[in-house]
Amino acid sequence: MSxxxxxxxxxxxxxxxxxxxxPAEGGRAHPPDPDLVAERIARLTTDARVTRRGYLRxxxxxxxxxxxGNVAVAxxxxxxxxxxxxxxxxxxxxxxxxxxxxxxxxxxxxxxDPAVLLRLDDDLFVAYSTICTHLACEVLWRADHxxxxxxxxxxxxxxxxxxxxxxxxxxxxxEIVLEARNxxxxxxxxxxxxxxxTADAE
Amino acid sequence: xxxxxxxxxxxxxxxxxxxxxGARTALVTRIIIVVTVILGQLWALTVGLEAFxxxxxxxxWWLAVFSLVSFAVVAALVFLxxxxxxxPRSKLRR
Numbered sequence: 001m002s003x004x005x006x007x008x009x010x011x012x013x014x015x016x017x018x019x020x021x022x023p024a025e026g027g028r029a030h031p032p033d034p035d036l037v038a039e040r041i042a043r044l045t046t047d048a049r050v051t052r053r054g055y056l057r058x059x060x061x062x063x064x065x066x067x068x069g070n071v072a073v074a075x076x077x078x079x080x081x082x083x084x085x086x087x088x089x090x091x092x093x094x095x096x097x098x099x100x101x102x103x104x105x106x107x108x109x110x111x112x113d114p115a116v117l118l119r120l121d122d123d124l125f126v127a128y129s130t131i132c133t134h135l136a137c138e139v140l141w142r143a144d145h146x147x148x149x150x151x152x153x154x155x156x157x158x159x160x161x162x163x164x165x166x167x168x169x170x171x172x173x174x175e176i177v178l179e180a181r182n183x184x185x186x187x188x189x190x191x192x193x194x195x196x197x198t199a200d201a202e
Numbered sequence: 203x204x205x206x207x208x209x210x211x212x213x214x215x216x217x218x219x220x221x222x223x224g225a226r227t228a229l230v231t232r233i234i235i236v237v238t239v240i241l242g243q244l245w246a247l248t249v250g251l252e253a254f255x256x257x258x259x260x261x262x263w264w265l266a267v268f269s270l271v272s273f274a275v276v277a278a279l280v281f282l283x284x285x286x287x288x289x290p291r292s293k294l295r296r
Binding site for chain 2: 052064067069071136
């Protein structure tokens with residue numbers, strides 16, 4: 001025959017154990033049972049803890065998230081310069097309106113690929129993709145500092161070559177090939193594009 | 203007068219099932235393995251991102267596959283819990 005004591009709160013709970021602070025049938029308040037209070041406190045603190053098994057499940061969710069993130073990265077969640085563009089896009093019809101040290105923003109080769117045209121000297125124009133080669137933020141032209149600046153992680157690029165000069169980026173900005181036609185500036189292709197697949201094909 | 207043989211020594215109290223401490227050790231071991239695998243996934247994510255931005259798309263996909271396989275290992279460790287070990291009584295009495 002089982003000699004286990006009845007559980008608290010069940011139908012056969014000990015009648016003398018009442019919740020703390022609740023008056024007895026006669027309406028008279030009794031001091032709380034210290035054993036009952038200690039047991040409830042212990043149960044509350046135990047329930048609040050994350051068990052080892054729960055921790056293991058949290059780690060499994062984290063692992064799944066990392067795997068999904070890795071697939072998203074490989075599938076192209078981050079913007080990157082596309083290779084092999086040969087479209088011709090007129091950036092400006094009149095290059096003379098751009099002052100030395102000035103810039104014109106445009107998109108090339110698609111509307112989703114921001115770029116910038118810089119006039120570094122009277123007859124020196126350069127254009128770069130403004131997708132930062134670090135983590136794909138948009139790079140800004142700062143005329144007062146004469147550099148291309150990525151505000152996300154303090155990356156700096158040389159306007160002469162597009163090479164990184166400071167900050168976390170390690171790859172140069174992709175260059176856009178320009179042609180001057182009757183005073184207009186036309187983007188005719190991409191120069192230095194880092195794209196393994198294209199390089200292998202060539 | 204012949205002396206009486208000594209009484210048989212009682213068997214040591216060997217538990218017949220896996221102890222709570224053993225189960226806890228197995229659980230902690232699985233947690234350590236899972237954390238190690240997740241560190242590998244973090245590495246794959248950073249290298250994969252760098253590879254993608256460098257134009258090495260194929261390498262990025264291989265790293266994604268590595269991460270998926272790692273997740274499969276983690277899921278197996280978490281959800282395929284082995285049954286607690288038990289020892290038959292007969293082997294304890296020799």
